[in-house]
Amino acid sequence: QSVLTQSPSVSGAPGQRVTISCTGNSANIGAGYDVHWYQHLPGAAPKLLIFNNNYRPSGVSDRFSGSRSGTSASLAISGLQAEDEADYYCQSYDSSLSGVIFGGGTRLTVL
């Protein structure tokens, strides 16, 4: 059971907007620790999509955006494309575990 909770799956049609949520508690997201998001395609290296809650690395499409509020964070993907079909993970720090934590992952299906 992951400390950060993500819905196992989400789906949307091409062109639509989807949101993936990541819920933590007062020892991690609620304590103000930054949230980062990764895209993971089967057989590939995970790719950093969003760092420090809402910043995009150079080269990442502006269709991807992130936000954090309270004990939760969200990743929004607009203008869905077939190539967005992948697993998405949130990551943060947990002060009670003194370590890095990942969400359980959300599989995005583009219909």
Added chain:
Amino acid sequence: QVQLMESGGGVVQPGRSLRVSCAGTGFIFNDYGMHWVRQAPGKGLEWVAAISYDGRHQNYADSVKGRFIVSRDTSSNTMYLQMDSLRPDDTAIYYCAKTDLKYCSKTPCLQSSFDSWGQGTPVTVSS
């Protein structure tokens, strides 16, 4: 460009040891903290261990503490994960990842994002 290349994975019996490596190129390896992250079959990403830019500080997930040791060799730009007393639930693809924070150590290394990852090396623990 930044490249991370893992090696050393394989099949090992329960209770035995294995060492996996991560070679970094395209950046000043000794300036950045590094991490190991694994993914068991059908499961999500799990953080395993971290080492500071200078190798002086290490952190471990509870699931591997006391069995795994992370180290780095500044002369060869390589990070290692020595895995002892391996168990079947250690079966996973092991990825190395680079922090995006220069000169990080201890907690800042654990709070930073991972801006580059390797392709992973598979480890199977089975009799």
